[in-house]
Amino acid sequence: xxxxxxxxxxxxxxxxxxxxxxxxxxxxxxxxxxxxxxxxxxxxxxxxxxxxxxxxxxxxxxxxxxxxxxxxxxxxxxxxxxxxxxxxxxxxxxxxxxxxxxxxxxxxxxxxxxxxxxxxxxxxxxxxxxxxxxxxxxxxxxxxxxxxxxxxxxxxxxxxxxxxxxxxxxxxxxxxxxxxxxxxxxxxxxxxxxxxxxxxxxxxxxxxxxxxxxxxxxxxxxxxxxxxxxxxxxxxxxxxxxxxxxxxxxxxxxxxxxxxxxxxxxxxxxxxxxxxxxxxxxxxxxxxxxxxxxxxxxxxxxxxxxxxxxxxxxxxxxxxxxxxxxxxxxxxxxxxxxxxxxxxxxxxxxxxxxxxxx
Amino acid sequence: xxxxxxxxxxxxxxxxxxxxxxxxxxxxxxxxxxxxxxxxxxxxxxxxxxxxxxxxxxxxxxxxxxxxxxxxxxxxxxxxxxxxxxxxxxxxxxxxxxxxxxxxxxxxxxxxxxxxxxxxxxxxxxxxxxxxxxxxxxxxxxxxxxxxxxxxxxxxxxxxxxxxxxxxxxxxxxxxxxxxxxxxxxxxxxxxxxxxxxxxxxxxxxxxxxxxxxxxxxxxxxxxxxxxxxxxxxxxxxxxxxxxxxxxxxxxxxxxxxxxxxxxxxxxxxxxx
Numbered sequence: 001x002x003x004x005x006x007x008x009x010x011x012x013x014x015x016x017x018x019x020x021x022x023x024x025x026x027x028x029x030x031x032x033x034x035x036x037x038x039x040x041x042x043x044x045x046x047x048x049x050x051x052x053x054x055x056x057x058x059x060x061x062x063x064x065x066x067x068x069x070x071x072x073x074x075x076x077x078x079x080x081x082x083x084x085x086x087x088x089x090x091x092x093x094x095x096x097x098x099x100x101x102x103x104x105x106x107x108x109x110x111x112x113x114x115x116x117x118x119x120x121x122x123x124x125x126x127x128x129x130x131x132x133x134x135x136x137x138x139x140x141x142x143x144x145x146x147x148x149x150x151x152x153x154x155x156x157x158x159x160x161x162x163x164x165x166x167x168x169x170x171x172x173x174x175x176x177x178x179x180x181x182x183x184x185x186x187x188x189x190x191x192x193x194x195x196x197x198x199x200x201x202x203x204x205x206x207x208x209x210x211x212x213x214x215x216x217x218x219x220x221x222x223x224x225x226x227x228x229x230x231x232x233x234x235x236x237x238x239x240x241x242x243x244x245x246x247x248x249x250x251x252x253x254x255x256x257x258x259x260x261x262x263x264x265x266x267x268x269x270x271x272x273x274x275x276x277x278x279x280x281x282x283x284x285x286x287x288x289x290x291x292x293x294x295x296x297x298x299x300x301x302x303x304x305x306x307x308x309x310x311x312x313x314x315x316x317x318x319x320x321x322x323x324x325x326x327x328x329x330x331x332x333x334x335x336x337x338x339x340x341x342x343x344x345x346x347x348x349x350x351x352x353x354x355x356x357x358x
Numbered sequence: 359x360x361x362x363x364x365x366x367x368x369x370x371x372x373x374x375x376x377x378x379x380x381x382x383x384x385x386x387x388x389x390x391x392x393x394x395x396x397x398x399x400x401x402x403x404x405x406x407x408x409x410x411x412x413x414x415x416x417x418x419x420x421x422x423x424x425x426x427x428x429x430x431x432x433x434x435x436x437x438x439x440x441x442x443x444x445x446x447x448x449x450x451x452x453x454x455x456x457x458x459x460x461x462x463x464x465x466x467x468x469x470x471x472x473x474x475x476x477x478x479x480x481x482x483x484x485x486x487x488x489x490x491x492x493x494x495x496x497x498x499x500x501x502x503x504x505x506x507x508x509x510x511x512x513x514x515x516x517x518x519x520x521x522x523x524x525x526x527x528x529x530x531x532x533x534x535x536x537x538x539x540x541x542x543x544x545x546x547x548x549x550x551x552x553x554x555x556x557x558x559x560x561x562x563x564x565x566x567x568x569x570x571x572x573x574x575x576x577x578x579x580x581x582x583x584x585x586x587x588x589x590x591x592x593x594x595x596x597x598x599x600x601x602x603x604x605x606x607x608x609x610x611x612x613x614x615x616x617x618x619x620x621x622x623x624x625x626x627x628x629x630x631x
Contacts, residue, residue, distance in 0.1 A: 080594045087597065105597070173495075181595040219498045219580055234477045235497065346596055354410050357581040 043071045044280055044287065047086070048097040050076040052305045059299050064290055070283060078223070079183065086111050086275055094278040095287060099183040100133055100141065100269040104338040107138055113274040115139055119285045122292035122310070127330055130309040133269050134338060141269035142291045143306040146243040146324040146333060147184050148265040150258050155237035162262040163191040166238070167209070172216035176230055176239035179220040180352040186341045187266040188240060189348065190334070194263055203344075207355055214356050224248075231256070242268055247304055247322045260332070267333035270306075301325065387610070390603045401604040411588075415608075418585040421500055421575075422568035425507045429515045429564045430557065432508070437519030437556075438549070441526075448520075455516045458509055467577035470506050471497060474578075498580035506574040511567050515560035522556030523549075551627060558624045565620075566613050585609060 048056075053074070061072045075082065075093055079102040085091045087109050098106060106112050114137040117123060123131055123140060130141040151160050158170060166175065178184040192213075193206035218236050221227045224245045230236045232252040241249070243265075246258045272291060274284045290296060297310040307324040308315075315325055324330070390401050405411050440451045458466060473479045474497040481493040496502050526549060534544035572586040583591070585605060593602035 084594055084597060181591060214581075217581070222576075229471070233471065233475050235475055346598075349591070349596065353583075357583075 042069075042280060042283065043073055044095065044283055045073045045075060045091075045093045046095045046097070046287075047075040047077075047082045047091070047093040047275075049078065052303070055300075055303050055305055059303070060291075060296055064287060068283060068286065080181075083111075091275075093275045094280045095272060095284045096275055097142075097270060097272050100271055100338045101183045101186070101341060103138070103271040103273055104134055104342045106273065107134055108342060111276050112138055113276050113278060113281055115274060115288070116285060119282065120289045120292070122289050122294075125294065125312050126292055126309040127311060127327070129267070129330070129335070130269065133271065139271050139273035139288060140292065141271050141309060142288075142297075143270050143300070144309055144324060144330060144333070145268045145270070145307050146260060146265040146329070147187050147240060147268050148243055148258055148260045149238065150231070150241050150246055150249055150256055151238035152231065152234070152253055152256050154253075154255055155234065160238060160257075160259050164195045164263075165261075166191075166240070167195060167213055169216070171238055173218060174237040175213070175216050176219055176221050176227060176236040177213070177217055178240065179222045180349050180356075182222055183268065184240065184242065184266070185352075186336060186345065186348065187268075189352075190266070190336060191240075191261075191263070203348075207351060210352075210356050220357070228252070243322070243324050244304070244307060250322075260329075264332050264334040267330075267335045383610070386603050387607050390600065390607050393600060401600055402608075405601070405604055405608065414583060414585055414588050417500065417582060418569060419612075421504055421507070421584060422565050425504050425511065425568040426561050426565045428504070428508050429512050430561060433512055433515035433519060433560065434553075434557070437516045437523055440516070441520050441523035452517070452520065456513045459513045463510065463571075463573040464577070466509065467506055467574055470502065470509070470578055474502050474505070497578065500579065500582070502578040502580075503575050503584070506578045507568045507571060510571070510574060511564040514563045514567065515557075518560035518563065519553060519556040522553050526552045554624050554627055558620050562617055562620055565616055569612065569616075570609060 046061075053076070064070070065072055075085075075091065077085075079098050082093075082096065083098060083102050083106055086093055086096060086106065096106070096112075103112075117136070120140075126140065127144070130144055132138070133141050149160055149163075149166065153159075155174060156171065158165070158168060160166075166177075177188050180186070180189065189206050189210065190201055192209035193201045193203070196202065196205040196209045198205060219226075219230065221230070221239075224241065227236075227239060227241055228245065228248045231239075231249050243258060246256070249256050272288055274281055274288075278284055292310060294310050294312050297306075297308040298313045298315075300306040301308040301313065301315060301323055302319055304322050311327070320326070324333075391397055391399065393400065436455070440448055440455070443451065471478070475481070476493045476495075476497070478497070480496070481490075484490045485493065496505075530548050530552075531544055534548050535541070539547060570586055572590060575584045576587050576590075579587070585608075589602050589605045589609075592598045592605065
């Protein structure tokens, strides 16, 4: 009996030891200068959303893998799940893609490495607002999308032009809004404050305005796919959404329209950051540089996967359809202060739960 | 020693469950009593004194209770019928009954969306035969949640009941009737008490399952959340693992209380057990 117990123990100890090895990759010595060494093959773990995975794999990751003799491994999930995994410290992620709202949470939790901007020369080619949306120490935005309004003109008779139009009683029972817990939730709260007539954010008036609209809301969506489903099934006919998902809506409802509200759409920035403790920091910086390059940005824009931030590429009108493109468009976008939003978000979620959805 | 050696066969299972079930649960529960290094019950106090949290808890309990009752009402006659059939037919019907369990809850919920939606199957057929004038609002309400949960958990109660009912000797019914019991009395005095173990186990499975279900409420439910979606919000969105653990512990306690209560009822109804 004793013998069996001992062997069981050693088996479990062994498996634990083996599991411990899984994540650890040999650290690469830094190259002379500039690019990370291209010697022995390494592994770069990228944490990202699951959308357009085929495109990324073939058009973006593969060329990088070949050039740098590296294997790119993906970890897929939504913002919150992936950030949480990193915060729990149980992951081997090197590079993480997050919307600015969640990236700020990562910064506040101290889980990101400071980047070396001198190693990312392509930063000079992107829009100023994308360079350091969350501070010089942290990663840039590689895409800026617009949060505006989509609607189905077959079911909504009055034209939608502004955020204020969402409060039109005609839309009762046809409307969806983002849940406060999603990236765009705070934006709709800001829009509510705007519609109530405030230049700077007024929390009480925003919540009062939200209360007004609540009875007309069919469901607060957590995921864009939910929005697209409801729109396709005609459960809803109008609601704010990010422009880059509009093509999915149009595929199902060709007459659907996307509007940049008069007051200005909101900028949704997706950022890329290096996770603290990454053993491939230089390689990860190279990847960020690559992600910002004209070549990659152009490919992603033409495939209508990501709106570009690189200023050096030019797109035809046809190519720019469905993505947020051009200096003029970008300059009109409203931006939330993600630091302030994150400080307030817990209180807002609580208040939203109690005052609005009840 | 030879017989004692047999206990070793339990070891792998016990070891596995201890490592991956008992220890994590104990750690989760223990963590709720510590905050910043000192003992506290503040988390429970905060949760249980807040009318908003209690309302979520109440909604969840109500949904679970209705789901369990409807599952019993639908499952009992079906199980009784199935248990009386020959082996072949029984196999087919049981397989059909289990079918919902074999599809992922996401797929199932999406099917219900298509059926219950404003332009869905149900509304369009009711509209076309003129029974209603405008579409019923079912999707994204607690009703839709309950429909989804009943669909999900009905098989559980049928399986457990069939298992128990199969073993009821048909001669017992004949005996009861020959002693002058009406069919209803025979059912009430013989079948029902003998089915009680299956009914209790089935009800516990359904109730606890509904209490903890996440996907179905998240997809079919509307603006108002249930306890599992609230737990998810606390853990994943707010990163408040302390509150999430408090909620998890409360759910565990409710589960045990419900199991205890059901067992009490069972002994009352069927003292010989």
